[in-house]
Amino acid sequence: MVLKIYGFPISICTKRVALVCREKNIPYELVTVDMMTGAHKGEAYTKVQPFGQVPYIDDDGFIVYESRAISRYLTKKYASQGTQELIPTGLKEEALFEQAASIELTNFDPIGNGIADENIFKRLRGEEPDQKRVSELVTLLEAKLNAYDSILAKQKYLAGSQVTLADLFHLPFGHMFGSMGIDALEKQPNVARWWKDISSRESWAAVKDGVA
Ligand SMILES: N[C@@H](CCC(=O)N[C@@H](CS)C(=O)NCC(=O)O)C(=O)O
Structure with missing residues (x-):
């Protein structure tokens, strides 16, 4: 099935x-x-x-x-098909993947949820977004991305030299930021290079405007 x-x-x-x-x-x-x-x-x-x-x-x-x-x-x-090693299999490689996945979950996702809550869900509830809160969240995002930039200055992707789920997990909120005119992912050289790379993937192009 x-x-x-x-x-x-x-x-x-x-x-x-x-x-x-x-x-x-x-x-x-x-x-x-x-x-x-x-x-x-x-x-x-x-x-x-x-x-x-x-x-x-x-x-x-x-x-x-x-x-x-x-x-x-x-x-x-489906380990044997499609993009390989989205979860690396070596002990240390997997630990570095989990580190990167945890970075996304704890440093990036809460900011995405906060901005979505202000700019999307509040409007759907008929409330006005709190723009001060949005700009505080954008400032926090930029600070977090400073740390990303230092990681990505040393390696191509967040867990090392290969793309993993930890990188891909950023795509939906990262895209939402761009669609709201929040250009934090384009401001720093290594983050901008990484963002351009992952957001140009065919898989993302197929779903970014809506899953069918
Ligand atoms: N941690 C969950 C979050 C799921 C989630 O919050 N989904 C949103 C849509 S993107 C939702 O259903 N929101 C409605 C609600 O939380 O009441 C996941 O990663 O699947």
Whole structure:
């Protein structure tokens, strides 16, 4: 049975999973959960995903949620196809991958969520974004990216010389920043080179404007 992604075409986390499917040449079917009508908060959905969040996958009856957990599962299951070593297999290489993945989760993702909450979700709730909060978050993002720049001055990707999931996980929020006119990823030379590289991948081009 083809892999089913229960998600929403423009959702950040749905894009993260679809992007990994593309990298690994995994056919998938998007089952749209209509977030605009609150389908993700309905009983039928929360029975499967108790937090009422998208996405989750149904892999022949095996259910997994959390976009990064799904990405790791699919990368390992389809290790022999598509882009190789998105999770490096050597002991030390994997440790450096986990370090990079943790950097994304703890230093980058919270800023993306904060900016999305101000500029997207507040508007959807009919509230005005707090522009002071947005500019504080952009300042914080720029400070974090200073550290990224020093890492990327020494190596091509965040975990070393090869692209990994840790790099790819940045794509949905990084793209959102650009679409909001936040150019933090273009300001520093090594970050800008890295961003141009990962955001030009075919897998990302296929999903960045919406997962189909
Ligand atoms: N950590 C989760 C976050 C999932 C998440 O927050 N999804 C958003 C859409 S991108 C959502 O469903 N938001 C609705 C909500 O949190 O109520 C993941 O990586 O999958």
